[in-house]
Amino acid sequence: MSLHRRPLRVPALSVLASVLALAGCTPGDSVARVDPPPTPPADVAGFCAALHKELPETVAGLARAEAAPESDLTAAWGGSAIVLRCGIPKPPEMADEKLGGVEVDGVRWLLKPVPDSAGGGFRFITGMRLAYTEVRVDKEHATDAGMLVGLSGVVARTVPEGISSY
Template sequence: MQMSPPETDGTTTEVCSEFVDELPDTLMEEERAEIRPESEIMAAWGDPPISLRCGVPRPDGLQPDSLLEEVNGVPWLPQPEDDPTMFTAVGHEAYVELQVPSGHGAPAAAMTTVSDLISEHVPELPEGTL
């Protein structure tokens, strides 16, 4: 699977690498896929792929009044709002982007697994900071 790695600084790369290393081999009953270029800050599962990129830029649509979905204490920005397939975890030192194609059904299972690992491995920003 071809993916574009985000540009990250040293600290973000370190945090993201540790986080991605802990991601499961199976997500939503899909096996982990090989990605190109190889990257320690991205992962994918299945076909069509469920994809994850850590260290993406702050989403353009993220505002103090954005409608966020909270999963296990991690706030996510769903995009597009009306029928989201991309979710960006915010409020932590690295933004994590999770794309779940509609063919995989509701993204809740993937978001729950990823949220728990974000809480463990990606430090939170100060309260009130997105």
């Protein structure tokens, strides 16, 4: 995907409606196994630590879960329904012109379906930020980009715009 093209804009009202529709989901409180990415450079790790401190307690109506092992590079909500990893190396998908993207609250996200053989759902990856952040959403909660509303504002505040060299 070329992030230099005009991104698809998701109207805030339709995204909000999606979030409210998901708000009835039962929050999970289990521990989520989340493998942290390889140790990123210090500047990227600093952006991820800032992001981690500001992450919301709920996303799409799902409560924050304990991520194991504990790391400033990872977070989870609803058990492992929504999993975040910050500081991932530049994904090869960034070069794929065929993949689509959305822009939510000023943050561009690349969308990639997760194959059913790997559990289904979606993988969202930030673009045009100095640290790549990946959000995996399970099949049940991957109805649209609504879950990104609670995360995009925090990413916009803590991870500066730019092109990461990592």
